[in-house]
Amino acid sequence: MILIKNVEIYSPKYIGKKDILICGEKITLIEDSIEFNNEKVKVIDGSNKKLVPGFIDQHVHITGGGGEGSFKTRVPEIMLSKLTSTGITTVVGLLGTDGSTRSVQNLVSKAKALKEEGISVYVHTGSYEYPTVTLTDSVRKDIIFIDEVIGCKIALSDHRSSTITNEELQRVASDVRASGMISGKAGILVVHMGDGKRGLSPINEALDNSDIPIRTIRPTHVNRNEKLLFESFDFAKEGGIIDLTCGIYEKLSPRKVINKALSQGVESENITISSDGYGSWSNYDQFGNLVKIGVSSVNALYKEFKAMVLEENMKIEDALTFVTSNVAKALELYPKKGTIKENSDADAILLDENLEINTVIAKGKIMVENKEIIVFGTYE
Incomplete structure (x- = not known):
């Protein structure tokens, strides 16, 4: 599970600063505040960042x-x-x-x-x-x-x-x-x-x-x-x-x-x-x-x-x-794709204040984190 805190969310329409919980490949919850105290939950600080599809x-x-x-x-x-x-x-x-x-x-x-x-x-x-x-x-x-x-x-x-x-x-x-x-x-x-x-x-x-x-x-x-x-x-x-x-x-x-x-x-x-x-x-x-x-x-x-x-x-x-x-x-994939909504696929990008890509999540898995690629293809 991934919990992103205090992030400005564009769905792509701007919906404000919220917390977002990702479970498996789906966006499970979007609320003003979500609290979890569990070591199995990865918490990402979204302060000063924008979350976009x-x-x-x-x-x-x-x-x-x-x-x-x-x-x-x-x-x-x-x-x-x-x-x-x-x-x-x-x-x-x-x-x-x-x-x-x-x-x-x-x-x-x-x-x-x-x-x-x-x-x-x-x-x-x-x-x-x-x-x-x-x-x-x-x-x-x-x-x-x-x-x-x-x-x-x-x-x-x-x-x-x-x-x-x-x-x-x-x-x-x-x-x-x-x-x-x-x-x-x-x-x-x-x-x-x-x-x-x-x-x-x-x-x-x-x-x-x-x-x-x-x-x-x-x-x-x-x-x-x-x-x-x-x-x-x-x-x-x-x-x-x-x-x-x-x-x-x-x-x-x-x-x-x-x-x-x-x-x-x-x-x-x-x-x-x-x-x-x-x-x-x-x-x-x-x-x-x-x-x-x-x-x-x-x-x-x-x-x-x-x-x-x-x-x-x-x-x-x-x-x-x-x-x-x-x-x-x-492509008739909406709202599974192309949006940040509950029950949509957990495909998202965290952008910094300069719109630089910080983190990329695909199907609920972090592929890029803090501007570093952490998942490579099989022969890369």
Whole structure:
């Protein structure tokens, strides 16, 4: 058991200075004062600290991305402490361009490994390509029968993606929708958006010519260029959920565009943020030749949150929603995840007065304490 005393709690809404008791993997009690005199209870002094929900990063290449500049550019798998040290207690893994040398089998195996090591992990079947790569040879079966799989991924408006028809896009989205309903999962189609000239039009056309609910399809990387960004605002104003990626361009960083989105009538809950961690970023010339490649970091999520507060003067409770409660609701994990409430999962971060990460708790276990990693992955 863990008892945190005298801590300011953001759920993410600020609820005041309280004590919080964690038993097993759950938050058991939140009260103005909780007293325990038992040596089996670990007591943490939360004075001058803020307790916030653990971050949820819904777009991480946990088995490594890349590979677009030949085999040597394949990014390695992520290790546990890379996630926990940046406050990430729940992660959603997926494949990228390469669905050939990497597989959904590998992805699910890595998810199970990270779960064994102490954090919450979900994945999406699929990759950039169509027909969709799967584990069971069926998108529906992957989502219905594999616990970790909550949706599917595909890519559009990108020279690296398959060129698919509206009917094919509708078919994948329908499969995802139905399998989510059957299995009681989110059942979402995450769509990697590239810089292609068609932008969001394939998604809009697929929705206009079908009965697929708009929230089934989730475009991500929508802040990679201004045209795509403003198209995504229209999409979100219709009730869709858009995902902003950290670290693409400074002027189009999530912290720079969120206020613009809100001023144009986009509902706050329709916006989420993710890191694209351990995926590769790449630049191409006008002929499609690769000129530069690098790797995205999962700490971009924490850096973005901190910058929203310290640089953009956003309220802590507002900034937190984009990396906690909004994401949990979008993935249909709320209030199990994304909040500090009684009976919610004990995923939490203790921040100091400068918003530096002091302690990270995942599923009731301390992973980082006093800025030191105390739980490492198996091969770290």
